[in-house]
Amino acid sequence: MSLSYPLQFVNLLAALLLLISFAMLSQRRVVGLITLFAWQGAALAASTAIIAWSTGQHHLYYSAALTLILKVIAMPWFFYRIVRQLDVNREVESMLNIPTTMLIGIVLVIFSFNLALPISQMAGTVMRSTLGIAMACVLLAFLMMITRRKAITQVIGFLAMENGLFFAATSATYGMPLVVELGVALDVLVGVFVLGIFFFQIRESFESLDLKHMEKLREK
Amino acid sequence: MSTGILLQIAQTLIAILLAPLLMGWVNQCRAWLQGRSAPPLTQPYRTLKKLFHKDAVIAHHASPLFRFAPYMIFSCMVLAAGLVPTVANDLPFSPAADVIALVGVFALARVFLALAAMDIGTAFGSLGARREMLVSFLAEPALLMVLFTASFISQSTELPVIVDTLAHREFAIYPSLAFAAVAFWMVSTAENARIPVDNPTTHLELTMIHEAMILEYSARHLALIEWAVALKLYVYSALGIALFVPWGIAPQGDLGALPLAILALLAKLAAGGAALSLLEAVFAKLRLFRAPEFLGTAFLLGVLGMLIHFLLEV
Amino acid sequence: MFVLAGFDTHFLDLAWAGVLLWLVLGFSALLAQRSKNVLLRLIFPLGGGVALCMAAIGLAGLTAPPATLVLPIGLPDLPFHLRLDALSAFFLLLLGSASFGVTVYATGYFRSMKSAPLALLGLWYHLFLAGMAMVMLADDAYAFMVAWEVMALSSYFLVTTDHDVPEIRRAGFLYLLIAHVGAVSLLLAFGVMQGGNGDFTFATMRQAEMTPYWASVTFLLALFGFGAKAGLVPLHVWLPEAHPAAPSPVSALMSGIMLKTAIYGLLRVTFDLLDVQLGWWGTLALALGLITALYGVIFAAVQSDMKRLLAWSSIENIGILLAAFGLTLIFYTDGKGALAALTLTAMLYHAINHAFFKSLLFVGAGSVLHATGERRMGKLGGLIRFMPWTAWLTLIGVLAIAGLPPLNGFISEWLLLQAFLLTPGLTQPYLNMVIPVAAAAVALAAALAAYVMVKFFGVIFLGQPRAPALVHAHEASWPERLGMLWLAAGCLLLGLFPVQTIAAIAPVVRLLTGQALVNAGNWLLIAPLAAERAGYAPLLFLAVVLTVLLLSFIWVRRVYHGRVRRADPWDCGYPEQDARMQDSAEGFGQPIRHIFAAFMRVERETPDPFDRHPHYRGDSRDKLWLLLYQPIARLTGWLSDQAARLQHGRIQWYLMYSFATLVFLLIFVSH
């Protein structure tokens, strides 16, 4: 079957998203991570906008704008500030070494494609394969959260996960109802805000954002 | 019925009067076997008479229980004597207490004796009480097993019925009774404080069981207890006779057989007493901690007897 | 009472009213915590009165037709159902009659307590009584379980009255724990019996058809649950701890009555609720019962704490009850109705006997404790001279529990042994082999019980005081004496009027086994089945003994001039006598310990020749602790350690769990 060019472009963006996810998985430096995150947001916003334009789902424009503001401008800027203030640029080596993580990541991608396949078959929307990619993004972000050791990288992973979800929402279902979108956005915003508070609190009581200081609460 | 009651009373009286004589006879036989010059047959009677006329000396802090016990023990033994058919088989009172109750009567007497022994609170008294209870907790079930074997055979726990079955029905050989007999002998030696479990004539307190319990008694109380002991020996012998050699006991309502029965009884008692003293002469007294083993054997023999009854005779 | 039998439902209403009254009394006790007089002179006596009424109701209910009552409380689809049939009536009678004596005793016993704790105790005491009564009246699983646990809970609080003693706390904890586990297994049993439609009334359970497999599961669960409450070996460990810990009247209630509720439940479930019974259940119960009986009596013999001794002897009696229960099952499933009736009669008779003499012994021990403040028998002795009432009344209980004629303990044992004797002709031949051995075991247990009781009475009440302070021991107060009198009278009457008692029990036996015990004798002679097979007439027995006693006494007076000289004890002329020369409790138990050393872990401290203050301590512990309970505890600890590995504080791992769960579930559902 042949897709209209905009939608092919969306597919391209989807692939880009996946690529960025992998890049984040392999990125050691926090600043680089933030940049990648911003790019991911940008790709997301773009794809949303294109879908909105090509399918005439106008409310998607709003979410595209939201994405742009929040995930491409606000948050990266915010994170840059934090990194500069707390200078936690250098990420210590992750729990697993990068190649292994990559391998696991690939396995995950295959897994999620298999999972999404039967669903995409029945997808009413023109966008079929994107669901699999979205799921892959989510799982990859999850993996990143597991492997990283700094609070801030974990948060970025968390937000990358939200990106994946968002992409799933827009591409597979042309976006959730507007209220929900707004609610989600609001939550994300508040969440990041809370996180900001957290970083400083953690910082002032542990003198670093390294998670290894936060393993006191356990079963003796 | 009236004759029955007469017989009942007569039998009980015979028992009461004959018991010391049996004791005397056993002592005489043993004296002969040990090559000593024997005391006269009537020695127990004299002892009793003497004791009854002595002043009683009682410890300061003896409780009423101490003075009440001898009467209790004596009457228990009399009751027991009334339960076992010796000459005649119709005892109108016997339904009031079957063999299990008989064992109960013995236990009652024993418990009172032990309590009385502990009452003064002397070293030997409580020692004797403990040993007595130790011996009895094995001897009593063993005796029950023996009696059960007989009851299984005669499908009854009433002694007259048992005797009737064993003596007056067509004769049958019961192997189970052989086991029971051995067990019964072991039990009765223990219960009557005879060698090998206990030595009635010992003067070494540390080896005493029965004697240790009555050390504090004197005069009339001692007399009653001695008499009760004699009665107990008599009852046991009568029981043995009733279970294992019941022939000669007059059946229900057959007064003609009485004289013969009395003669038979006397003969059996004499033989039994002689046998007892003989066994006493050939055995040595066991150490105290062998006693449980000895009685445990008796207990096992009793159970075996029952099992054999189920195997061979049902 | 029997004239009222026409208005049968009224009895149930009255019983329910009695339960309510107990509850009200309990809570009013809480209100009256200012004044001790109100508590002791008003509330407890009223509770006793209610108990007496309960006994009367039970007596009347025995012959009345079954009555039911539905209360407006409970679960939405499951209001409390009450039912009063012969079985519940019998146990109600047991509860009322025994607890009356105990309560009367309690009014005197608690006089030395402070009023605030006494008020609390009054609350739990009456809740306890009410709970037990409800257990016997309940006619659906929910009401039964609620009453069952209320009973356990209130008795737990009674046990921990002196909770500042660590041992008592431990005892209470152990007790409540085992009780709770038992309760859960009862829940499971009811879970099997309910039809699955959420209908928990006993009525529907009676209708339910069950496969032998599920019936057996139910029986085993019930046996476990009720066994835990009854102190069945090996679930008995709480009993020797908890019963002594409680205040003596409470120990009396627990040993005398509460244990019987387990027996009640066992009978109710096995014969009433289940529609099939299997023979091997009986064999199992018989074996367990005999093991319990011997185990209990052996340990009773080596105890040196008087209340622990009594507690162990309760275990023995429970064992005998269970053995009788097993025998009943065997006969019943073997179609020997008459024999089943005989054993069941023996069992119920023993139940009520035990209620009386064990309560009597516990309260007697309580008076001693009260007068001397001492529970270790090694520090007592000679009390018969300072507290004669207590001593002589206790003696009755001692003779009764030792199974001596003409008291009540003998009758139940007599009936049981008769049942053993009448067995031949069971269809399974192996049973014919088992029975004699079982009979031997029962006889052995009975004989050992006599040993134990001689030790109990002799060491505490006879001999010389082992501590100088004992000379000042004061006699029990009047209410205490009255309570003991009531219980002792019960022992005596139950012993002397077996025919009438058996007639009274007959409806229960008929209800459960379909036929009652036929008495071939007359009004003073019991002769089960046939007069020429066995017979026993306690009145006659007593009459003869008394006559001979009287005659011999008179005659001795005749021949004897009657001079009595008091002197120091002779004791083979040993010059100085002192109390330490008598057997101590340990010493008296020593032969038993020597013979049965295999069952117990013996801890000894023997003095060495150079000791300044040489002393000997011998302590025999229950081996099951090491063999059963400690391994369980270790296993739990190990499992807990394994579980703790989950929670080791590193957030990445926590995320890993979520991730793994997610992936696993995704794979799980997509295939």
Added chain:
Amino acid sequence: MEIYWILGIPLAGGIFLALWGNRGHAPEINALFSLATLLAAAALAARIVAGGPLLVGQGWFFIDSFNVFLVALTALVAFTTALFSRPYMRIEKEHGKLTDARLRLYHSSYQVFIGMMLLALTTNNMGILWVSMEGATLATVLLVSLYRTPASLEAAWKYFILCGVGIALALFGTILLYFAAEKVLGSGGTALLWTQLNGVKAQLEPTVLQLAFVFLLVGYGTKVGLVPLHSWLPDAHAEGPTPVSAVLSGLLLNVALCAVMRSKVLVDGALGTDMAGNLMMGFGLLSVVVAAFLIKRQTDVKRMFAYSSIEHMGLITFAFGMGGAVASFAGLLHMTMHSLTKSAIFFAVGHATQKAGTQMMDDIRGLIQTNPTLGWGLMLGTIAILGVPPFGVFASEFLIITTAMHAHPWATPFLLIALGVAFASIFGKVQPMVFGETRLPRLPYQPALAPVFLHLGLVLMLGLYIPPYLAAWFRQAAHLLGG
């Protein structure tokens, strides 16, 4: 319309208290707002019981008998907790653990938290449900770290991250749900309305719903505290202020479980198999067993009761998993009983720990000497939560266990063991705390124990007598849950 009041009051309260700060009477105002909420909830409950289920605001809010009783319960516990926190927080402040600023934060986000939970309960839109769950999480994160101690920060962080991730997965589930729904209902707002979905659940695409349910279960299950997703729960409960622990384990877990149930109903309808039920039974059983064994090793009292919450949540999940009228009824009953009892226990524990100045159980001894009412409160609460009659927790456990024995006998050995171990552990630790000797002085102030005994009284009453309307209510709810 009560519903708007119910949602409006707490949110308004949150804003107001944020502005009002701590200039006197903030605790009282907090309690007043909660009381108002409670009254509104009561009114709503009355209307539902009278008039049956109810759709409000173009179907954005749906109140049926299932969630209305949770609404009432939530409002009630929120109110009593506010009462309890009034003296408690004052004393914390006196001890210098808290500042005015933090109290302001506490009060306002307490109200917001309550509002969010009520929104989650009443909304008809699966999306809004998600939003409000996330909101509730965010509102409580800062409450957990209120003391700013390293431990509390760590707990809050774990709480935030784990629940955040869980919630994110739930969002994915919701998207999948929407994905499946829009093919039937068409795109737009209605496709996420639970009532609509429930109407057409038979036509929804099974394979998608399966996946959706997995994501929803793992997502909301994290907040329910199902093993192995439970790791945040003990930390958050132990380190947060006690009132927060009370509402977390008394309310939030219920709300999350309610969300799981909503999705279960849909999935069951779509699949027609009991896949969802089996999954829930598995999770429930695992939670019960693991929690029971973890309880055994606790030394911190709040942590111990947190694990016991996991255990009970597992039991409820198991009951709902079994399905059927009786089990669902029992599950609902157990939810109620657990909320009431557990919050009561946390109240008592709060005062006890405050007095002892530590949460270590070994240092808390003989409460019955220092303050009898407190001691008995803790003792009775513990006995109630352990499922001893006549307290109501037993009623539900009775139904659950008997049903399990009849329907799924294989599960009962685990239940038996777990309940036994839990009983031994908890009771063996609480008994010496309440009984025995103590070195601690008598309590200087009178603790606010009215809430404790109010809750216990309710639990006791419900154990012996459940009013008919309440029963009818439960029964309707049980029916809704596929009874």
